[in-house]
Amino acid sequence: MAEKHDPMVPHGAVNAINTDYKIGQDNIVLKLGPFGLDIHNRVFAISGLSIVAFVLLTLMFQTQVEPMFGAMRGWLTSNLDWFFISAGNIFVIVCLGLAISPLGRVRLGGTLAKPDYGYLGWFSMLFAAGMGIGLMFYGVSEPLSHFSSSMGGTTIENGVRTDWAPLGAAAGDATAAARLGMAATIFHWALHPWAIYAILALGLALFSFNKGLPLTIRSVFYPLLGERIWGWPGHIVDILAVLATMFGLATSLGLGASQAAAGLNYLFGISLGETTQIVLVIGITAIALTSVLAGLDAGVKRLSEINMILALLLLVFLIAVGPTLAIATGFFSNLGAYVEHLPALSNPFGRADANFSQGWTAFYWAWWISWSPFVGMFIARVSRGRTVREFIISVLIIPSLACVLWMTVFGSTAISQLVNEGYKAAAEAALPLQIFQMLDVLPLAQITSFLAIVLVVVFFVTSSDSGSLVIDVIAAGGKVDAPTPQRVFWCVFEGLVAIALILGGGLVALQAMAVSTGFPFTVVLLIATVAVVKGLASEPRGA
Numbered sequence: 001m002a003e004k005h006d007p008m009v010p011h012g013a014v015n016a017i018n019t020d021y022k023i024g025q026d027n028i029v030l031k032l033g034p035f036g037l038d039i040h041n042r043v044f045a046i047s048g049l050s051i052v053a054f055v056l057l058t059l060m061f062q063t064q065v066e067p068m069f070g071a072m073r074g075w076l077t078s079n080l081d082w083f084f085i086s087a088g089n090i091f092v093i094v095c096l097g098l099a100i101s102p103l104g105r106v107r108l109g110g111t112l113a114k115p116d117y118g119y120l121g122w123f124s125m126l127f128a129a130g131m132g133i134g135l136m137f138y139g140v141s142e143p144l145s146h147f148s149s150s151m152g153g154t155t156i157e158n159g160v161r162t163d164w165a166p167l168g169a170a171a172g173d174a175t176a177a178a179r180l181g182m183a184a185t186i187f188h189w190a191l192h193p194w195a196i197y198a199i200l201a202l203g204l205a206l207f208s209f210n211k212g213l214p215l216t217i218r219s220v221f222y223p224l225l226g227e228r229i230w231g232w233p234g235h236i237v238d239i240l241a242v243l244a245t246m247f248g249l250a251t252s253l254g255l256g257a258s259q260a261a262a263g264l265n266y267l268f269g270i271s272l273g274e275t276t277q278i279v280l281v282i283g284i285t286a287i288a289l290t291s292v293l294a295g296l297d298a299g300v301k302r303l304s305e306i307n308m309i310l311a312l313l314l315l316v317f318l319i320a321v322g323p324t325l326a327i328a329t330g331f332f333s334n335l336g337a338y339v340e341h342l343p344a345l346s347n348p349f350g351r352a353d354a355n356f357s358q359g360w361t362a363f364y365w366a367w368w369i370s371w372s373p374f375v376g377m378f379i380a381r382v383s384r385g386r387t388v389r390e391f392i393i394s395v396l397i398i399p400s401l402a403c404v405l406w407m408t409v410f411g412s413t414a415i416s417q418l419v420n421e422g423y424k425a426a427a428e429a430a431l432p433l434q435i436f437q438m439l440d441v442l443p444l445a446q447i448t449s450f451l452a453i454v455l456v457v458v459f460f461v462t463s464s465d466s467g468s469l470v471i472d473v474i475a476a477g478g479k480v481d482a483p484t485p486q487r488v489f490w491c492v493f494e495g496l497v498a499i500a501l502i503l504g505g506g507l508v509a510l511q512a513m514a515v516s517t518g519f520p521f522t523v524v525l526l527i528a529t530v531a532v533v534k535g536l537a538s539e540p541r542g543a
Contacts, residue, residue, distance in 0.1 A: 042235045044475040047242035051493050058500035066505040073363075073512035076519060078354070081362040085348035087522050088365045091195040094529050095392050098202075098536070104389030105541040108202075109209040115385030124308070125382050126398050133256040133459045134367075135189075135406050136452065140438050141431040142188070142360075143411025144418070147181030148427055174419050182330070182411055183337035187345045188360065189403040190338065191396055193368040198395040200376035200525060202388065203532040209384050210539060214478025217241040217373055217524075223534035224527065237524060238474050241373045244521040245474070246490075247513040248370030249467040250497040254510040255432075256460040257281050257498065262432035263453040267446065274506075278499050284457055285495030288464035292487045307458045314451055315409055321442050322413040323420075330412045335404060363511050366518025369525060374470045381480075388536065414438045431507075464494050 058065050098104055107113055115122065203220035213219035218234035225233050257277040264270040319327055351357050383391055417423040417438065426437035439448045468491035475490070476482040501509040 043238045058504045069505040069509040069512040077358040077362040081358045082348040084362045084365040088192040095195045099392040103536045106539040108205045109384040113385045133252045137255045139410035140414045140435045146184040179337040182334040183341040186338040188364045190400040197375045200372045201379035204380035216478035223531045244370040244517040245373045247517040251510040251514040253498040259432040266436045284460045288461045291465040323416040366515040370518040
């Protein structure tokens with residue numbers, strides 16, 4: 001009699017993700033002896049060659065690709081904003097539904113699994129995952145932009161003058177405009193992005209820890225595709241994940257380079273041009289390579305600890321010397337404004353504020369989705385032993401509150417300077433320079449501005465190092481201990497893609513590629529959501 005097989009545990013599944021395994025009739029791993037490579041032949045070859053071709057073509061045809069990037073971003077965000085916003089809403093609703101349903105009792109790693117980390121360490125790592133270059137770049141500029149437009153003023157986006165007001169009210173009322181501005185900002189940094197990350201992280205943790213599958217995106221689709229995940233359907237999913245992650249990271253690295261260049265120009269008068277940004281990308285990528293060669297514990301872990309300390313120092317400094325009372329009361333007021341305006345902000349249809357939904361929200365959702373393999377894999381790897389309910393509540397709430405605090409501290413300080421002190425320099429500066437203009441009127445401006453530059457650089461390095469690790473895991477078929485030369489390859493090309501996009505259109509090009517790769521991966525993630533629910537339904541539930 002044939003042995004009974006659990007339909008949710010694939011043939012060829014493994015008990016440890018570092019074990020060799022077969023995928024159908026093909027050997028998933030292509031080992032190239034003296035080069036020390038251990039790769040998934042199809043995923044690595046297709047995604048690697050696509051990225052190399054993109055870099056070469058963009059560098060060769062810079063003049064031609066710049067308008068193409070602008071048109072591509074404009075078309076996607078103007079025609080598909082409803083799709084991105086609807087998808088984000090679905091992820092939030094599914095996460096909350098799982099948390100309150102009986103499926104919330106499922107434990108990641110099995111009913112007897114114990115958490116690998118205590119609550120304090122786990123929360124710290126979830127918080128660290130939410131900190132990135134985006135918080136430095138948009139911490140001042142986004143609240144100021146939304147506040148100014150809500151007041152009935154104008155904003156400048158990529159050199160284009162726009163008149164708009166999110167939700168349409170508050171013109172001329174500074175208090176109402178500040179509430180709207182902060183609610184709109186928090187909308188982009190709280191529940192929705194973390195629900196996007198949580199869905200994929202939950203799928204990766206479930207199918208790796210509970211089902212014994214490799215830690216790669218294709219594994220999430222086993223309930224829907226069955227053994228076909230070992231063939232081309234699975235290859236395509238992983239290739240899309242590599243490309244989305246690469247261009248999502250490149251967007252962040254490009255933003256970091258432009259902000260570091262703005263800070264160096266502000267402090268030392270160094271040119272703001274493309275040359276400075278490219279030199280920064282090269283230099284910081286070299287530092288990231290050093291971290292890669294040092295290994296995970298000595299590299300990423302140490303840099304992450306430095307990162308957290310520097311970010312906390314800057315945050316505490318601003319609370320102490322900034323409008324402390326406004327920050328303290330603003331945290332709860334801003335949360336209330338976010339809850340109050342959430343239904344209108346998340347409405348995908350019939351919106352009058354097209355620049356907000358298309359220029360901000362659609363881009364953000366595509367950017368978060370392109371980051372989801374990166375952040376999702378990190379969260380999955382540190383969450384073994386947690387119940388699904390515990391996992392979802394923590395992944396949604398802890399990082400969201402951290403982002404609310406960050407945006408409140410930076411945004412409230414900048415808005416207070418504009419409203420109460422009449423200081424307009426930050427509001428009128430280019431986006432990358434606004435944080436430095438905000439710090440300029442506070443004590444120790446030279447020191448804090450330099451600290452901000454260092455923080456951007458360290459964010460840049462940790463993103464590049466960690467990102468190259470995640471991409472390599474996907475391209476190696478789920479191996480987490482693949483040879484270092486492969487991570488070096490991905491780390492180098494993250495820098496090269498960022499340089500190509502800077503030369504091929506700057507911020508517009510960076511955003512265009514995040515949206516372009518985020519769109520197909522949104523479809524992937526929506527389908528993955530169904531697979532995650534089916535996979536959870538087959539698991540035993542604790543008491």
